[in-house]
Amino acid sequence: MSFKKKLLGNVLIAGSYTYISQAVSFLSSIIISRLVSPNSYGTIGLITVFTGFIAVFSDGGLSYALIRSDYGRTYQRVLTNLAWLLGVLLFVITVILAYPIALFYKNQELLIPTIVLASTFILRSLSLAQGALLSKQLKFGFIGKVTLICTVASAIITMILGYFKGGYWALIIPQIFTAIITAVLYEREVKLGFKIFPLNYIKVGYKFTRKLIGNIIGFNIISYWARNSDNMIVGKWYGVNDLGIYNRAYMLLTLPLNLITGLFSNILFPSLKVLKTQGGSVETEYYFVLRIITFLSFPLTVLFIMFPKQLIMLLWGKAWILVADLLPYFGLLIFTQTLLSTVGQLLVVEGKEREFMISGWIGGIILVAAIFVGASISLVGVAQFYSLAFIVLILIYNLFYIYIRTLKFDKLKAMSFWLPKVAFSVALWFSLYFNVFSAKLILLSLILIYLIYDGRKEVTGLTQLIRTKVLKRKKEAMS
Template sequence: MQAEIIEDSAKQEKWFSTKHLNGNLKSHSVKGGFSTIGGQLVSFLLNISSTVFMARLLSPEDYGLVAMVTAITGFVVIFKDMGLSAAVIQREHIDQKQVSAVFWINAGISLGIGLIIAALAPFLVDFYKEPRLLDITLVFAASIFVTGLSLQHNALMKRQMKFQALSMIQIGCTAVSVLLGILLAWLGFGYWAIVAYMVLNPVISVAVLWLTCDWRPSFSVKALEVGALLRFGAGITGFDMVNYFSRNMDYVLIGRYVGSGALGVYTKAYQLLLLPITQLRDPLNSVALPALSSLQNDKYKYQAFYRRFLFTLSFFSMPLVVFMAVYAEELILTVLGNQWVAAGPIFRLLAFAAFIQPSLSTIGLVLITSGMVKRYFWWGVINAVVVVTAFFIGVQWGVQGVAIAYAVVTYLLLFPALLFCFRQVPVTTAMFLKEISLPALFSLASGAAMFLFKLNFGQLPDIALCAAGFAVGAACYLLAWCISKQSRAKANQIFDIASTLMNRFKV
């Protein structure tokens, strides 16, 4: 019996200690980053496939109906995690009692949130004057409790940088949800195909995470053991709350004052724009969070890692967004079809904001890993007030007015965000601007080349024009990095990362 207890204790302890990772953090980070990006790439292709098929089988109204529900219910779901997953990853030392307490807190909150969302269903029906929202809301409510049971399993795997296993889970669950969504759309289930596609992925991942991560919560917990984690998580939850409110108020206003069809066009344009960006940004952020957390007591190593991370993110995200902005209409017609042609101008306007957003989002990563969660929350409040005000002004001119307002306010808040957030942390505003300057400049230059190519060869079929334009833009972008010794040295960082990865796999 004693041997079994010792064995079980050792099994649990392996998920808590991170000392074995610190000796080769760069290698773990690079391998984890590429594993996660690889998983995201496959998921991206699967999601694009579902978008191509489902957008042709479903109407903008179908997407608008689901967006009406998720814009409201998603706000409540923020409280499910309470920022505790990030706290588990960020803390230097954690133990079984702390993580178990966090698990039971998340489970209880998830149950409560599911009940709250179910209670909100009649309110949503009355608010939008749309009776079909009742059943949609109840289905989302039912899935909330289940998905809350794997939050800490996911966090522990990230803490141990087991990104390859997480990527495989993501790919498998995405494949199942995509296939079912397409099948239901083809069979004529309408908006239920979208609901199934959105709900099934996280629900299946719960079972797979429990099978993959053998950590199990215990009933022996103490409230005092989790106090520090709750205080840390409160700041993150507060930010997520106000940030979600500001980021989704455009959906609410468009749905309320313009209609479900217009909301469907807007959300589809926004989702299509974010799809490739999130496949790049999210895996890098997932790796950077535990890596920077482990370096929080070493200023110079922290700065070096952050600068390399920010440069890598900007190097890939900025030219990608420029390409999507130049070929907005062609991409919409190629991916979504003719019934979504109205999304083209919205897609381009939103791309102006998306150009800087992936890089700017690293502010939150710095504040979280530096333990500055109170400042993180207050910046969220300031940002939300300004953004929501802009949406209320923009909706007076319809969907395009909202998109323009979002783009304008993003750049108005750029320098205030940097100056407010980068105080008493290892990162400075000058450091941030230096790392993004060349990617931004060369991306805009490649955008000019792609625009000229489009003017001269616009008669090509949409898919051929996009492919050729992408090749032209990529060639010009890479050529720009060869102009000077300084730019070549910066670009070599990307090759250094690739070299580290290849050496890691040889070992």
């Protein structure tokens, strides 16, 4: 079976569960947003700025190391020990930092929820190696089932606690339950066991993963603050309620990243590893994936840019209407950020972890600077300058440093793929900034025409594959 068929087959299997999970999440958010206030979301947002940063170290490349390695069962089980040690260490660090975090925000109410959230580091470490092994074995259907179970469980628990006025606890307790569910179900499937190895085994396991872990952590640290310094700044400068509004807008940006890029990335890395081993053309197949992602993400871009108020009213009601002011700029980011988010998997497959880290550092510095500039103007200014910096500076930088210089992609093909998207995005940004409705409509129409022409082969291939799958299932059902 070709790379395209294998990849898309796995995407369709995992995607069916992912989209059902997101549908459940969306539908439940309509109820939850009426039970849990922006203030409660903002409170959790203050905490997760720091706990999220600590979580950067909870994987640190262990998953990549397990998937990329050709070592056997013993190595995989040793990595579980490394994961547990990291989990316990991060738990202790978070507990120690609970009081300084509360002191930083001058809010002692943050102390207990921070300590409770710290327990998730230990619980999630129990499923880290198991989840990586499932991806290595391409068991995306099982991963999707677990995701769906956790999503349903989380929604039910949140709604119950929200109904009984649980406040921010309605957002914390589900995280603990879903971490436990994931650990139990993953272990039942892969049966890695919970054996504690001698220290010398763990040292050897770390030795074989040290370089990869160092570079991935180096990238994740900067990347994290690039993506979350806005939360810290908004929470510090504008307060809990505005942070709740900003978090909801940003959540709608991360939704397509999880729905589309996250889905493709989880499948892309092990698939590209197999393709490279077999001597296939990584560059050709990678562009195929990017064009498919573009077609999937573009409708969301249109929705966020053209109908932000209608979308927010439908989902969450008047209490969240200020989210609509930020949404078009985050919608603009969907068009390109979903594409660039896949490059990390490609660099790790090619053994270019150091370049991956450097690109993260440069991009992080640019975004943090843009967030500070935007925050000095207004809450909307954060979204405006965040999106502009990403489009104008980060995309161009990655085009030349990553795709052309590091990966040695064909220069003409790389520029013809990325530069039109940059040009359209910049034009759209100005149409949003000056609020010119006709310009937005014309530009989105031109982008659609361009995408259809540029990706005509991919669309035809995807349509044929889906048709073949449907006909095959019909025949199986009739026989």
